[in-house]
Amino acid sequence: MIKTGKSIGFVLSILLSFTFSAASAQEITVSASLTETNIFAGESVRLNIVVSGQSLNSIDRPQMPSVDGLRWLSGSTSQSTNYSYVNGRPSVSYTYGYVFIAQTPGEYLFPSLSVSVNGEQFTTQSIRFNVLNPETVDPTQAQRSPDIYVRLEPSTSNPVVGEQVIADIVLYFKSEVEVSNYQPTSGWKAEGFWKEELENQRQARTTSTIINGVRYQRARLLQYAIFPTKSGELTLSPYEIVVQVRNRNQRRDIFSFGLGQERMELNTLPVTIDVRPLPSLNNATSSGAVGTFEITRSITPDKAFVGESVEITTTIRGQGNIPLIVKPEFEFPEALEQYDPQETTNITRANRQIAGTKTFTDIVIARNEGRFEIPEVSMAYYNPQRERFETIRLPALTLEAERDPRATPINTNELRFDVEPITGLANWTSPSSAPIYSRPWAWGMLLTPFFLLGVAFAFKTYSDKMNTDTAFARSQKARDKAMQELDKVHPNGDIKTGYFHIEKSLSQFISDKLDLPKAGLSHQKLIKEVKEKAGSTLSNELKRLLNKCETITYAPNPTQEGLKSDLTKAEELIKTLGKSL
């Protein structure tokens, strides 16, 4: 009899220990990198060795070998620790920094290093680097080069129509310039392109680069995916960005008061892109898709009642110009009634590409029972990597339509056109469709009530004043009263009585008009008031008439003609005074 219990335990313990050691080894990573790979002789550069893992018990620091082109500053070694959670598990990384000084110009290789972690040896990759001769740099050119500028860098300058082009907005600035923040201005127009902003990092990561012998920090600020919509030379207009910068050489702003900061508006140069047309396509339908896609088509349901809506869904999924894809047209049998199609787009902007799904849904209704086939179709999209059209065959779809047994049977007679024409006398009209505001009578209707209101208001004000203001009322009625008094004069009657009425009429008129006391007024007073208000001509005429009225008793030969003449003159005087007073 063979004993199996111990052997199974032995096998399990070996398996567990193997799994554990394999897992520990997989968790630990060791990498080395130089902060610069193009270094001027005399410049310092740091080698960073990063050891990371979830369980780091012991690490033996590597010994720095002699490296051609570099001299190690042995007292400058640094160490930092960083803790983080990776996939929900704690992880730690140790970074060891070693500072070197570049020596003789030339091309060199930093050798691989061996690091012992948890008793196990890990080897880093070797690193190529160049030591440059600073004397080869033209100092005037270096001085002329700008401290900071921004560039628009497309991923390709010769795409086809619809191909995705990544446009990077990259900031270049010298080491002595410190960029505290940046703000892109809205309204960048990429005419001739469909533009989608890609997911951008909140904080731009900088790398170092040498341009025309000058070291610049390079930071990619923003990324756009742009898709040319037509062929030919298309120009991307300048992109404007506002940055807040400070020169490190100025005195430090230890309290963060913003001292020495400067706001700068930077513009990229226009970039021209030569867009190639798509090649011609035969024996397939294109919906304008450029990229890599999967295209499928389905029908739901494939068995339906007459009059029930059926959806034919075409799904285009992948990476590329999804927003620009247009609906593919299919041939539908005549018996299928088509309704407006629906369209949905779902895109992602991560990982430097536009990806997602575009779905087109054709809605049809069978008008009769039967078996209907939507024919097979070949759909093509252009693959810019392979530089050719890829064709996908969409198989034929079948719909079986039958009558709903519960539905009320349709009487075919109902669909007959049995409307008879109307003959005989018709009622004719000539309509006018002029707007209300262009019809004068409409404005007349609107303004009439206000006009009436104004007239009524004026009348009411006058009436109220006549009732409450005695002086005004006397003045308004003066002429009528005076004329009534003159009407009492009979040209052929008694001369003295006639002049009495003329005198009374004149005195009453002037006293009413000027709101003077009704009684106790002398002729001199009346003449004086008229002279002041209406001038000497009228006062002289008044004086003459009043004198005649006063002295008529003593006149030697008063005549009826004289009375008539004075009556007329009195009437004229009252009229004239009515206008003047």
Place this chain on the structure above:
Amino acid sequence: MRQFVIWVFIVGISGSITAQPSPQLLFDEANTLLEENEFEEAMAIYHQIEYSGYQSGALFLNMGINAVQLDSLGLAKYYFLKSNDFASTRYSSEIALEYVNSQFSRQSAMLPKLPWDKAVDSIKDGTGAMGVFVLGFISILISLFLVLSRWFNLWVFKKQPALILSFGALSLLLVALAFYVDYVDQRYSEAVIVTAEIQVKQQPDTNADLVSLAYEGYEITIDNLRSENEPNWLYIRLGNGQYGWIERGGSKTL
């Protein structure tokens, strides 16, 4: 001399009759041609009446029937919709519209109208902007009468100021509503697509992106204000709520 005047009068009258025949005369002639299945000729005479500015429900109904015979269903729908505005032909045009709508292979999805738009439409179809304007005018007159009767103590009662204000506010509201309804009526027009298929573009440009396709019989709304600067294009709203430009000539405005 008298005979000469009579002769000139008769010649003048007959001349004017020759220049502009009565719509009823033309209508009868076109109806005869319709009964004789001379559809093209009948339609030409119907058009002559229509372009002379005369309208009648019978005219539009017969034009719609003629268009059905000419297999121009979009045009038929247009004329039946026009005849539907006349009480005398409403019943027949509704039957005809039901038939014509059932013949279109493509149907447009129709979004329900907003309550405000429904209210404006019901005013347009009911009293009309002019009716509302007249109501506003009457309300102003009532308000004016109440003001004057109070001023001159002809008729005074306790709640008179409140009544004056109410009628004043009502008149302002009605006049403003009349102008708004009139503005909407002038700015937007209903129309029917009469060609088999027409492209709806994002911009008034043949190379612009395609928004959708509109098919014969689709009912659309034209924005006259936005369209007036484009001699060859119309800015429209489709029944499903999409907006775009179509070339003039593919639709007929109701």
